[in-house]
Amino acid sequence: MSTHPDYNAMSDAEFRKIFRDWVDVNCPQHLRFMRKQRPTFDEVADWYHALNDKGWLSPVWPVDYGGMGLDAAKHIVYVEEWARLGCPRIPDHGIGLTGPLLIEHGSDEQKAEFLPKILTGEHVWCQGYSEPGAGSDLASLRTQAVRDGDDFIVNGQKIWTTLAHCANWILLLVRTTKSDKRQHGITVLLVELSSPGVLVRPIKNLREEEDFCEVFFENVRVPARNVVGEVDVGWALAKSVLGHERIFLGAPSRPEYALTRLEILARDRGAFEDAAFRSRYARLRLDLYDLGSAFERFAKVLREGGTLGADVSVLKIFCSELYQRITEEMLTVAGEEARYYDDLPVGDAGGAIDVMNLYLDSRAPAIFGGSNEIQRGILAKAVLGLPSR
Amino acid sequence: MPKIILDDPDQTLSMLRESVETLATRVDGAARLRRRRADGGDLDRDLWSEMAAAGWLGLLLPEDMGGSALGPAELAVLAEGLGRNLLTEPFAALAVLPGQILSAIGTPAAATIAQGLADGSRITPLLWQDAQGARAPLTLAGNGEAMTLSGTAHFVTAAASATDLLVLSERDGVPALVVLPARNGPAGSGGITVSSRPGLDGATIGQVTLSDVAVAQDQILAQGTAVETALQAAIQITRFALAAELAGVGAKALEDTVAYTRDRVQFGQSIASFQVIQHRLVDMWSDAEFACSAVTNAVEMLTEDTPAAAAQAVLAAKARAGDSAVTITRRAIHLHGAMGFTDECNIGLFNKRAITLNAMLGQSEDLRLEFLAQEMATKSTAA
Numbered sequence: 001m002s003t004h005p006d007y008n009a010m011s012d013a014e015f016r017k018i019f020r021d022w023v024d025v026n027c028p029q030h031l032r033f034m035r036k037q038r039p040t041f042d043e044v045a046d047w048y049h050a051l052n053d054k055g056w057l058s059p060v061w062p063v064d065y066g067g068m069g070l071d072a073a074k075h076i077v078y079v080e081e082w083a084r085l086g087c088p089r090i091p092d093h094g095i096g097l098t099g100p101l102l103i104e105h106g107s108d109e110q111k112a113e114f115l116p117k118i119l120t121g122e123h124v125w126c127q128g129y130s131e132p133g134a135g136s137d138l139a140s141l142r143t144q145a146v147r148d149g150d151d152f153i154v155n156g157q158k159i160w161t162t163l164a165h166c167a168n169w170i171l172l173l174v175r176t177t178k179s180d181k182r183q184h185g186i187t188v189l190l191v192e193l194s195s196p197g198v199l200v201r202p203i204k205n206l207r208e209e210e211d212f213c214e215v216f217f218e219n220v221r222v223p224a225r226n227v228v229g230e231v232d233v234g235w236a237l238a239k240s241v242l243g244h245e246r247i248f249l250g251a252p253s254r255p256e257y258a259l260t261r262l263e264i265l266a267r268d269r270g271a272f273e274d275a276a277f278r279s280r281y282a283r284l285r286l287d288l289y290d291l292g293s294a295f296e297r298f299a300k301v302l303r304e305g306g307t308l309g310a311d312v313s314v315l316k317i318f319c320s321e322l323y324q325r326i327t328e329e330m331l332t333v334a335g336e337e338a339r340y341y342d343d344l345p346v347g348d349a350g351g352a353i354d355v356m357n358l359y360l361d362s363r364a365p366a367i368f369g370g371s372n373e374i375q376r377g378i379l380a381k382a383v384l385g386l387p388s389r
Numbered sequence: 390m391p392k393i394i395l396d397d398p399d400q401t402l403s404m405l406r407e408s409v410e411t412l413a414t415r416v417d418g419a420a421r422l423r424r425r426r427a428d429g430g431d432l433d434r435d436l437w438s439e440m441a442a443a444g445w446l447g448l449l450l451p452e453d454m455g456g457s458a459l460g461p462a463e464l465a466v467l468a469e470g471l472g473r474n475l476l477t478e479p480f481a482a483l484a485v486l487p488g489q490i491l492s493a494i495g496t497p498a499a500a501t502i503a504q505g506l507a508d509g510s511r512i513t514p515l516l517w518q519d520a521q522g523a524r525a526p527l528t529l530a531g532n533g534e535a536m537t538l539s540g541t542a543h544f545v546t547a548a549a550s551a552t553d554l555l556v557l558s559e560r561d562g563v564p565a566l567v568v569l570p571a572r573n574g575p576a577g578s579g580g581i582t583v584s585s586r587p588g589l590d591g592a593t594i595g596q597v598t599l600s601d602v603a604v605a606q607d608q609i610l611a612q613g614t615a616v617e618t619a620l621q622a623a624i625q626i627t628r629f630a631l632a633a634e635l636a637g638v639g640a641k642a643l644e645d646t647v648a649y650t651r652d653r654v655q656f657g658q659s660i661a662s663f664q665v666i667q668h669r670l671v672d673m674w675s676d677a678e679f680a681c682s683a684v685t686n687a688v689e690m691l692t693e694d695t696p697a698a699a700a701q702a703v704l705a706a707k708a709r710a711g712d713s714a715v716t717i718t719r720r721a722i723h724l725h726g727a728m729g730f731t732d733e734c735n736i737g738l739f740n741k742r743a744i745t746l747n748a749m750l751g752q753s754e755d756l757r758l759e760f761l762a763q764e765m766a767t768k769s770t771a772a
């Protein structure tokens with residue numbers, strides 16, 4: 001790995017150009033604007049390794065740990081260019097979740113053991129938080145870890161674990177103590193999925209793709225050294241990792257992409273000749289434009305070294321609902337063709353628009369990452385200061 | 390809970406309702422849909438035969454065509470029941486649409502085909518739509534002994550299972566309804582090519598290309614304005630059946646979501662106890678109510694034999710029921726959380742079925758515009 005230039009000392013424009021030029025040459029064309037939202041590690045392994053060789057796999061980790069050490073402003077540029085060039089989402093729970101958690105709260109041994117293996121792709125992580133009985137109410141989680149000598153013994157079940165069937169490690173939230181205050185008594189554990197007693201069962205989603213899973217734990221032994229931070233105080237740890245990255249839950253890339261697809265479909269089907277459609281399209285276009293402005297307003301806070309408040313949730317709500325409205329408009333433009341499950345042909349050159357793929361995909365972001373109802377609840381209390389019942 | 394409310398003096402409607410529910414206790418609609426989808430099929434012939442045996446396929450047909458000679462009220466109740474139970478065999482597109490055309494034509498040849506349709510022995514889709522669902526250019530050329538049929542039809546229901554193809558063609562600008570055996574004719578007589586694409590509701594959708602298929606005089610079932618009149622009337626009654634089915638889809642998705650959110654506990658309480666969820670459910674219920682009353686209104690208008698009013702009522706019902714079912718089922722997915730995003734949970738199938746039925750024979754906006762155009766036309770003649 002080469003020594004890095006100081007990216008943070010560059011102007012945003014300068015960094016943008018360097019990043020874009022290299023990525024555009026090096027990210028394989030067949031991986032651009034992939035149909036699949038969450039490709040598996042194997043599908044994008046070449047790109048993952050190329051990024052790591054360049055030292056660009058991990059934008060925010062400190063340079064000492066093999067990251068780029070970008071500040072929030074440069075990180076935004078990184079994410080924007082990534083989306084603009086249509087790079088595929090890489091299995092990023094190691095880079096985005098386990099890594100930052102260990103960097104902040106892990107022991108030196110844990111950092112030395114796990115961080116390099118995330119970068120090489122030897123460890124592929126998944127996020128084991130949600131349970132059948134603990135979704136929006138995550139603190140009610142019941143998967144249990146009981147101390148036994150140098151180990152913990154884990155019993156219980158996780159669900160909706162994205163790409164668990166393609167991962168070999170899981171970042172697990174477990175209950176170590178039953179307590180009246182439910183946030184107390186939760187612990188973060190690093191668990192190898194090949195451990196005896198772990199069973200992973202993929203679940204088909206609305207697109208009939210297997211991209212999330214159930215993960216069962218039956219008397220699984222996990223060494224006590226795999227506890228991150230202190231026992232029983234994992235809730236605060238888990239909540240702390242998001243930080244400035246909460247802004248990306250509202251990054252306009254999904255609706256932006258969907259709108260380009262809608263435009264192509266509408267041109268091909270002659271919908272722009274219809275004044276009613278033009279008017280609806282104009283609204284969607286300006287909603288997207290205004291989402292950009294709102295995103296900028298929060299990005300500016302970060303650029304000036306500030307921290308985000310609870311109000312940033314507004315981006316996630318608007319963004320996910322805009323994505324839905326755009327894909328719903330696609331179904332209207334499709335007319336009778338909305339009956340097809342496969343992609344709709346456009347033009348004479350074999351092009352196609354994945355209307356149904358996008359429509360079904362757009363159902364998810366309003367649910368995950370804290371559902372839009374939960375986000376509205378946060379805004380009501382933390383921003384408007386409204387009373388609880 | 391919302392349902393299509395109709396006068397039922399001699400209990401035929403409630404008996405019909407019951408017979409759909411009885412079938413649905415034996416036949417798991419969602420499971421059949423998934424099986425058909427996995428097989429890449431376009432029709433579940435066993436289930437279709439059961440529907441024939443129950444007298445449903447010929448519900449509207451006159452008795453001398455093997456039908457039960459029932460009317461819009463019975464049709465609404467049956468279609469609603471199919472929608473509620475996710476019995477997704479193509480009742481509207483494959484029983485109602487071709488059946489109504491055949492019965493309107495009414496010749497002995499048409500009656501024979503209609504009888505086969507009613508008893509389930511003949512699968513007779515109508516070929517008439519292009520790639521976007523508009524009228525397809527299907528051309529009948531030549532005269533007397535030397536006639537051929539050419540063109541491509543899209544959105545052909547049960548194309549691979551078909552025994553006969555009803556082709557809505559044109560000869561020199563005059564409509565002609567032609568029946569073809571679905572398999573290739575004698576060698577050298579040109580061919581029929583069938584391909585298919587996956588449909589959202591788990592049934593494949595056919596494309597049929599006819600290349601100089603030989604046609605004999607007795608294969609022309611009807612010509613001229615009679616064909617056009619039959620088609621328009623059949624489209625209207627099919628849209629009506631779709632509206633009733635959509636009303637059933639929406640109402641059942643609402644009921645299932647009420648049940649799910651009642652049972653689902655988060656933060657120590659049923660999520661249905663949160664006011665925002667209650668209000669959302671009430672909006673969905675209201676959508677379902679309006680869909681059902683729009684269909685009831687259409688039943689009345691169709692029964693009263695006031696053609697202009699009936700035409701408007703059907704347009705309104707399909708538009709309302711389509712929007713309502715699509716919106717209810719979309720919200721239902723969201724209220725199921727991640728569970729709603731799975732293929733295992735039936736709520737997604739309701740959404741897919743609603744989108745499919747809504748897209749058939751005109752989406753809501755087109756129907757509303759047609760409604761308005763008819764109303765304007767009536768006003769200007771009155772003035």
Ligand SMILES: Cc1cc2nc3c(=O)[nH]c(=O)nc-3n(C[C@H](O)[C@H](O)[C@H](O)COP(=O)(O)OP(=O)(O)OC[C@H]3O[C@@H](n4cnc5c(N)ncnc54)[C@H](O)[C@@H]3O)c2cc1C
Pocket residue numbers: 126127128129130134135136137159160161162163212364367368369370371372373374377653655656660663665666723724725726727728730
């Ligand atoms: C595609 C996808 C990928 C995912 N990947 C992962 C993963 O990798 N790891 C992981 O741990 N989890 C993952 N999840 C799970 C996700 O975090 C949960 O779906 C989410 O927390 C919601 O929980 P739930 O699905 O149980 O819904 P529920 O909490 O049961 O909610 C059901 C409905 O009720 C509403 N609701 C709930 N509480 C309230 C309230 N207090 N007020 C008003 N409305 C309320 C919700 O908004 C929702 O509409 C994923 C989910 C999806 C859809």
